[in-house]
Amino acid sequence: xxxxxxxxxKTMKVLTTLLLMFxxxxxxxxxxxxxxxxxxxxxxxxxxTPAPDPHEGVFTSEHGTMTFPGDGENVVIDFDKELSEYLExxxxxxxxxxxxxxxxxxxxxxMPIRYDVAHEFQIIAGEGENRKAVDIEIGxxxxxxxxxxxxxxxxxxxxxxxxxxxxxxxxALDFLKQI
Numbered sequence: 627x628x629x630x631x632x633x634x635x636k637t638m639k640v641l642t643t644l645l646l647m648f649x650x651x652x653x654x655x656x657x658x659x660x661x662x663x664x665x666x667x668x669x670x671x672x673x674x675t676p677a678p679d680p681h682e683g684v685f686t687s688e689h690g691t692m693t694f695p696g697d698g699e700n701v702v703i704d705f706d707k708e709l710s711e712y713l714e715x716x717x718x719x720x721x722x723x724x725x726x727x728x729x730x731x732x733x734x735x736x737m738p739i740r741y742d743v744a745h746e747f748q749i750i751a752g753e754g755e756n757r758k759a760v761d762i763e764i765g766x767x768x769x770x771x772x773x774x775x776x777x778x779x780x781x782x783x784x785x786x787x788x789x790x791x792x793x794x795x796x797x798a799l800d801f802l803k804q805i
Contacts, residue, residue, distance in 0.1 A: 692784070709788070727744060746763055783802055
């Protein structure tokens with residue numbers, strides 16, 4: 627009888643200890659924990675200033691024009707033969723959509739962004755099977771060097787970096803707003 631009492635007593639102590647440990651796990655494991663804020667180091671840079679208004683008006687270069695209605699989405703392009711061939715777009719006047727894009731940001735790739743911090747200009751022309759998307763490097767040519775990024779594209783200037791002869795000799799092609 628003494629033996630069974632000792633076994634029963636030890637069993638009760640073990641069960642009580644296990645029950646207390648289980649309750650502690652439940653209480654600490656089930657409490658609401660603060661979620662860590664999502665931080666993605668490869669998201670596009672967004673300045674702490676209001677986004678500039680979309681381009682509006684006619685922008686001209688020696689290779690054609692771009693006419694922006696000011697909606698931030700649509701553009702009428704009218705490029706000459708040389709620029710059209712380089713961009714692999716049909717020559718002449720046509721309606722298109724446009725986006726200012728970041729550079730490549732792993733794991734997302736390129737993303738739309740406001741023009742004052744953009745690295746590329748994307749034109750999407752045509753519909754269906756004839757749809758063509760073209761990414762054009764943009765920036766500014768100043769003091770003998772090309773720069774991309776913050777404040778290179780302005781409300782009055784969009785500069786394409788192109789190699790029209792496809793010989794490695796890049797040039798800056800300024801589209802300037804006509805006033």
